[in-house]
Amino acid sequence: MRTLVALLLLLGATLLQVTLLPRVRLLQGSGDLVLLVLLTWMLQEDNRPDWRLGVVAGVMVGYASALPDLLLIAGYGLAAFSCQQLNKRIWKMPLITLLSSVIAGTLLVHVLTLGYLWLSDNPISPADAFNLIILPTLLLNLILLLPINALISELTKTISPSGTP
Amino acid sequence: MRPSRNNNYQLLALIAAAAGILLLALGGYLSPLFNGAIDPIYGVQGWLYTRFQAIQDFINAPVNIASLRAENAQLRAENAQLQTEIVTLQQQVTEGELLSALLDFARARPENAYQAAGVIGQDPSPFLHYIIINRGSDDGIRRGMPVVSQQGLVGRVVQVTATAARVELITDPGSQVSVRVQPSEVDGLLSGSVTAQLGIDLIPLDANLQPGDLVFTSGIGGVYPSNILVGQISNVRREATALFQTASVQSAVDFSRLEIVLIIVNFQPLDLSPLLNNE
Numbered sequence: 001m002r003t004l005v006a007l008l009l010l011l012g013a014t015l016l017q018v019t020l021l022p023r024v025r026l027l028q029g030s031g032d033l034v035l036l037v038l039l040t041w042m043l044q045e046d047n048r049p050d051w052r053l054g055v056v057a058g059v060m061v062g063y064a065s066a067l068p069d070l071l072l073i074a075g076y077g078l079a080a081f082s083c084q085q086l087n088k089r090i091w092k093m094p095l096i097t098l099l100s101s102v103i104a105g106t107l108l109v110h111v112l113t114l115g116y117l118w119l120s121d122n123p124i125s126p127a128d129a130f131n132l133i134i135l136p137t138l139l140l141n142l143i144l145l146l147p148i149n150a151l152i153s154e155l156t157k158t159i160s161p162s163g164t165p
Numbered sequence: 166m167r168p169s170r171n172n173n174y175q176l177l178a179l180i181a182a183a184a185g186i187l188l189l190a191l192g193g194y195l196s197p198l199f200n201g202a203i204d205p206i207y208g209v210q211g212w213l214y215t216r217f218q219a220i221q222d223f224i225n226a227p228v229n230i231a232s233l234r235a236e237n238a239q240l241r242a243e244n245a246q247l248q249t250e251i252v253t254l255q256q257q258v259t260e261g262e263l264l265s266a267l268l269d270f271a272r273a274r275p276e277n278a279y280q281a282a283g284v285i286g287q288d289p290s291p292f293l294h295y296i297i298i299n300r301g302s303d304d305g306i307r308r309g310m311p312v313v314s315q316q317g318l319v320g321r322v323v324q325v326t327a328t329a330a331r332v333e334l335i336t337d338p339g340s341q342v343s344v345r346v347q348p349s350e351v352d353g354l355l356s357g358s359v360t361a362q363l364g365i366d367l368i369p370l371d372a373n374l375q376p377g378d379l380v381f382t383s384g385i386g387g388v389y390p391s392n393i394l395v396g397q398i399s400n401v402r403r404e405a406t407a408l409f410q411t412a413s414v415q416s417a418v419d420f421s422r423l424e425i426v427l428i429i430v431n432f433q434p435l436d437l438s439p440l441l442n443n444e
Contacts, residue, residue: 018286018297023421028359030291065288066295066324066331113292122339124292128359133291 005159006041006053009152013037014060029136031144032106034061038076039083039101040145040152043094046160049087054080067113075112079105098149099142106141110134263425266315271427277390278431280304284423285329294337294361296320298426301328309388309434312426317394317417318342318382319426321434330428334420335395336361344395345383346412349373352383355395355414363396363414370410374401380414387435 013033021030038057042049058076062069083101114129189195264281271279280300288295300306302325312319312332320340324331335342340357344365351372353365368374378398384391400413 014289017289022287022289022291025291028291028361032289034289061289064286064297065290066293066333067288067290110292113290117292117338124338124359129292132359137291 002047002159005155006047007056009037009041009155010034010053010057010060014057014064017061018064024140026136026140028132029134029138029140031140032109032137033144033148035076035079035105035109036102036141036144036148037152038080039098039105040149041156042080042083043087043098043101044153044156045094046156049080049084051077051081051084054078054083067116071112071116072109075109076105078108078112082108098145102141102145103138106138107134110137260425263315267425267427270313270315277429279427280306280430281425281427282306282330283425288331292338292359294334294340294357294420295323296332296334296423296426298330298332298428299328300428301326301330303327305430306330306428307430311389311393311429311432311434313393313429314418314423314426316419317396318389319418319420319423321388322428332426336363336416336420342389342395343383343385344380345391346372346374346398347379347381349375349378352385353412355380361420363416365398365412365414366409368410368412370403370408372410374398374410374412376400387437389434390429390432 013036017033021033024030034057038054041047042053054077055073057080058073059069061076062072065072079101082104083097086097086101086104110129110133114124114126114134117124186195190199267279267281271277282298282300282304284296285299286297288297298312306322306325308322308325310322312321318335320332320334320337322330323333333340334357335355336357338357338359342355343352344355345352346365349372351368351374353368355363355365357363365380376398380395380397382389382391382393382395394417396414396416396418398412399415401410402412403410
């Protein structure tokens with residue numbers, strides 16, 4: 001049941017990411033709704049973090065993006081894995097774990113994309129990429145993080161009231 | 166005999182009196198008298214009517230409120246429906262104007278065959294400037310076909326599925342378009358960028374470019390057909406020590422409001438890769 005809900009959420013987030021989010025831009029950056037839904041879902045108290053959900057998110061985004069599927073699978077998979085590790089080993093404070101996971105995930109996905117574009121003979125100035133895309137995207141992600149976390153938290157409670165598995 | 170005559174006199178007197186009263190009434194001389202007699206009756210009638218009306222309203226009020234509420238709800242529903250219809254019609258008008266402009270564009274270039282497509286999404290990565298359209302190989306769309314709007318060049322198809330296709334916009338950092346600037350007839354290579362700004366590099370220093378000059382596709386390289394409007398020069402940068410000059414180009418197409426595009430389906434892009442590999 002939980003997995004099914006997670007997949008539906010990721011699918012909905014991907015659709016919004018393709019249709020709505022590109023229109024909400026800060027400089028050249030736009031929020032990464034799929035990443036936010038993925039990480040907030042993974043870090044809910046009642047959910048068990050699973051990096052494989054990141055792989056699924058990568059496949060979904062890869063279907064809609066011109067970037068190679070493997071790159072996005074690796075990006076979102078690594079973001080989910082880092083979130084899992086942060087949650088498990090370093091901190092047990094949910095909000096700080098969430099914030100650091102979003103920062104790490106955003107940087108991972110974007111640095112991998114930037115590296116791919118450099119290797120594919122389509123270089124983008126790192127300064128431009130950082131100032132115009134990565135930082136604005138990070139800021140938008142952090143702005144969107146709290147409302148999305150609240151929504152996912154409410155949804156999780158609705159699915160399993162009083163913490164029933 | 167005498168009583169009979171008296172009766173006749175009385176009758177005549179009555180007729181004369183009646184005729185006199187009638188004449189006085191017709192002449193309006195008796196109106197104050199009638200009004201004085203009738204006004205109290207009207208007063209009583211009005212008093213009775215208002216009391217009766219008040220009692221009737223008091224008895225029928227709940228029924229009226231219920232019917233008024235029902236009528237109000239019905240009118241609200243009708244109003245909402247009409248508002249929806251207005252919005253729908255406004256959208257249809259906008260779409261009709263857009264299609265009309267696209268039709269004008271297509272009629273102006275009868276040598277090309279077009280397939281219209283709606284924009285259904287954009288690439289989720291902010292590094293890339295791609296759109297997704299709702300026409301694919303089932304509709305005759307093939308890789309490499311140029312995409313235009315009524316304003317000018319949009320890009321080219323780079324990936325096709327059965328029902329959808331991905332279009333690389335000319336603003337994408339990986340996009341390069343051979344262009345010709347009018348009226349100076351200078352050729353150049355237009356490139357996109359991360360910021361979606363368009364620029365022409367490697368323009369000879371002796372070329373006389375001015376802001377406002379129009380930029381068209383040149384057709385060189387065989388990727389795009391010639392003479393499609395791309396935009397106009399917005400800024401020219403000449404540096405004394407540089408070997409070439411550069412120019413910024415303002416695109417003719419507003420990519421943020423792209424809804425419907427035309428794909429030129431009878432254009433066959435040239436595949437130069439074998440020649441490039443031989444080098």
